[in-house]
Amino acid sequence: MSSKVIQAMYIDDDVLMAAVKKVRQENHHIEEVYTPFPVHGLDKAMGLAPTRLAITAFMYGCVGLSVAVTMMYYIMIVDWPQNIGGKPSFSFLENMPAFVPIMFEMTVFFAAHLMVITFYLRSKLWPFKEAENPDPRTTDDHFLMEVSVHGDEEELKALLLETGATEIKVTEKH
Amino acid sequence: MYTFSNRLRLFAIISFVLGAIMVGLSFYYTPANVPEMKAMHAAHDAHGGHGSAAHADASHSDDKTSHHDAHENAHAADKSHGDKAHASDGGHHKSQADIDKHHLQQLQNKPWAAVYVAAFFFMMIALGVLAFYAIQRAAQAGWSPLLFRVMEGIGAYIIPGTIIIIALIVLSFPSLHLNHLFHWMDPELVKEGGEHYDKLTAGKSGWLNTTGFLVRAIIYSTIWIVYSILSRRFSVRQDNSNDNSNFKKNFRLAAVFLVLFLISESMMSWDWIMSFDHHWFSTLFGWYVFASMFVSGITVIALITIYLKSRGYLEYVNDSHLHDLAKFMFGISIFWTYLWFSQFMLIWYSNIPEEVTYFITRIDDYTLPFFGMLGLNLIFPLLILMNSDFKRLNWIIVIAGIVILFGHYLDVFNMVMPATVGAQWSLGLAEVGAILLFLGLFIFVVFTALTKAPLMAKRNPFIEESKHFHY
Numbered sequence: 001m002s003s004k005v006i007q008a009m010y011i012d013d014d015v016l017m018a019a020v021k022k023v024r025q026e027n028h029h030i031e032e033v034y035t036p037f038p039v040h041g042l043d044k045a046m047g048l049a050p051t052r053l054a055i056t057a058f059m060y061g062c063v064g065l066s067v068a069v070t071m072m073y074y075i076m077i078v079d080w081p082q083n084i085g086g087k088p089s090f091s092f093l094e095n096m097p098a099f100v101p102i103m104f105e106m107t108v109f110f111a112a113h114l115m116v117i118t119f120y121l122r123s124k125l126w127p128f129k130e131a132e133n134p135d136p137r138t139t140d141d142h143f144l145m146e147v148s149v150h151g152d153e154e155e156l157k158a159l160l161l162e163t164g165a166t167e168i169k170v171t172e173k174h
Numbered sequence: 175m176y177t178f179s180n181r182l183r184l185f186a187i188i189s190f191v192l193g194a195i196m197v198g199l200s201f202y203y204t205p206a207n208v209p210e211m212k213a214m215h216a217a218h219d220a221h222g223g224h225g226s227a228a229h230a231d232a233s234h235s236d237d238k239t240s241h242h243d244a245h246e247n248a249h250a251a252d253k254s255h256g257d258k259a260h261a262s263d264g265g266h267h268k269s270q271a272d273i274d275k276h277h278l279q280q281l282q283n284k285p286w287a288a289v290y291v292a293a294f295f296f297m298m299i300a301l302g303v304l305a306f307y308a309i310q311r312a313a314q315a316g317w318s319p320l321l322f323r324v325m326e327g328i329g330a331y332i333i334p335g336t337i338i339i340i341a342l343i344v345l346s347f348p349s350l351h352l353n354h355l356f357h358w359m360d361p362e363l364v365k366e367g368g369e370h371y372d373k374l375t376a377g378k379s380g381w382l383n384t385t386g387f388l389v390r391a392i393i394y395s396t397i398w399i400v401y402s403i404l405s406r407r408f409s410v411r412q413d414n415s416n417d418n419s420n421f422k423k424n425f426r427l428a429a430v431f432l433v434l435f436l437i438s439e440s441m442m443s444w445d446w447i448m449s450f451d452h453h454w455f456s457t458l459f460g461w462y463v464f465a466s467m468f469v470s471g472i473t474v475i476a477l478i479t480i481y482l483k484s485r486g487y488l489e490y491v492n493d494s495h496l497h498d499l500a501k502f503m504f505g506i507s508i509f510w511t512y513l514w515f516s517q518f519m520l521i522w523y524s525n526i527p528e529e530v531t532y533f534i535t536r537i538d539d540y541t542l543p544f545f546g547m548l549g550l551n552l553i554f555p556l557l558i559l560m561n562s563d564f565k566r567l568n569w570i571i572v573i574a575g576i577v578i579l580f581g582h583y584l585d586v587f588n589m590v591m592p593a594t595v596g597a598q599w600s601l602g603l604a605e606v607g608a609i610l611l612f613l614g615l616f617i618f619v620v621f622t623a624l625t626k627a628p629l630m631a632k633r634n635p636f637i638e639e640s641k642h643f644h645y
Contacts, residue, residue, distance in 0.1 A: 054562070058560070086525070097515075097518065097519045097522050097523065098519075098523065100515065100519065
């Protein structure tokens with residue numbers, strides 16, 4: 001199998017959306033779409049699976065809550081239950097209202113930060129990462145659709161031109 | 175146009191009549207004097223009593239626990255009506271007769287307080303909806319105009335709702351000798367040099383006096399009623415007009431109303447709720463009551479929208495509108511909890527005796543409703559409405575909505591009952607009857623108002639956007 005791809009450039013997001021739908025209808029596989037800004041509904045048009053990031057965030061939040069509860073239970077109730085200003089340190093429940101602000105913040109902290117890190121890992125983003133952008137104009141005002149070539153290359157080119165592509169380039173996939 | 179279905183009308187009427195009968199019976203079974211009360215308790219105990227722990231606490235057998243009894247009573251009396259003894263001369267000894275009288279007053283208050291709680295709960299739903307409606311208007315929301323007629327329909331209940339509250343306030347006046355709901359109204363408390371003179375209450379009599387109380391109640395009600403009538407009028411006129419002047423009028427009206435609402439609502443919460451515990455005060459109480467009415471109101475909008483949609487009336491309302499309402503239910507439930515916790519935790523933490531009695535009575539005598547409502551108002555909606563897909567499912571919203579509404583009924587219950595009936599509370603004949611009574615009235619008034627105008631605001635400038643709203 002050749003790893004050839006066609007890169008088609010568009011200058012309008014509405015045209016791009018229509019092109020994505022058309023290309024998918026013709027059963028071509030869209031490798032990637034590069035846009036300068038989020039195009040509403042593009043993921044649905046491309047048939048991408050919904051993100052599970054929110055589910056991970058919920059689980060991270062539960063972890064954060066457990067950490068906070070365990071930490072304060074051990075420190076304040078088990079390890080050294082001092083009388084601090086008359087607060088009841090006999091059991092966790094009796095002193096719980098004082099712990100709630102920390103429990104809340106830890107939940108939010110874990111959910112937020114671990115979710116962001118998950119996002120970086122899953123989308124392979126880190127400092128000093130080499131940019132994967134095929135054309136710098138796609139960060140400004142152009143849209144680029146990358147379609148893998150299986151079978152007739154000329155036919156695919158014609159299809160892409162028909163959908164309103166302004167430029168077409170055939171390259172080897174890196 | 176919506177037509178009030180006969181089945182729903184019948185349901186409302188049956189609920190109203192059944193509720194009225196139950197409330198009437200509970201008044202009938204209220205003891206008139208101390209010997210009668212004791213006879214009823216003796217009879218009650220002979221039957222073996224109920225299973226509920228709170229009830230068992232409250233029931234009194236005459237001989238073997240009389241000492242414990244007196245102690246319990248004195249304790250309850252001291253807590254629920256503040257520190258009368260402390261305030262006057264320190265260590266005023268309560269005789270058995272005093273304790274019995276206090277106990278009798280609590281029992282006599284029970285049906286009144288039940289009616290008051292339910293009346294306030296349904297009034298507060300209508301008021302919460304009016305606030306939500308005004309916010310949608312003032313913010314020029316693009317998603318909600320399809321639901322404006324539903325909100326206007328619910329808002330129409332504010333008229334009977336506030337009138338009933340004012341009537342209950344007038345009926346509580348001590349000159350009528352009907353009940354002791356608002357203890358501060360007792361003229362004995364402010365009579366200088368009298369046996370029951372209460373310095374704290376006397377000090378507040380500039381605000382807490384029956385004349386001012388009634389005048390303020392009328393002012394708040396007038397503000398809300400005038401807004402509900404005018405906004406409805408402009409909204410209906412906009413349907414058949416040639417320009418948007420009525421829409422603009424409604425916009426300005428909403429902005430003015432929101433300012434007046436926040437002031438009147440806050441003061442209303444001091445008067446109509448906080449004054450039951452007239453020795454206690456809390457600065458964020460107005461917000462707290464507001465959060466409760468806001469989330470209940472939004473929930474009722476969602477429930478009635480789902481009902482009307484299922485009957486085929488709201489053609490353009492889609493899952494996304496429900497999704498938005500469910501997001502509000504979720505968010506405001508958390509907001510309510512935030513305020514509840516802020517109030518509770520600040521008082522618990524500093525533990526100042528004059529403030530903390532409020533929560534001690536509630537935790538001791540109302541353990542289950544007090545903490546149970548956290549489960550209903552926070553944990554359940556938090557877990558079930560967090561999922562984005564769930565917020566688009568009718569049955570999930572209906573279940574969450576019913577739980578939230580019951581939770582906020584309990585919230586009002588917890589605010590009113592401890593100071594009026596103390597440990598004598600139950601969710602029995604009077605309470606269920608009062609809920610049914612006002613539920614019937616509420617459904618009747620709201621759905622009658624819904625039949626008065628088309629369910630879609632035709633010429634609203636945002637109606638097209640609202641029709642195509644999707645999330």
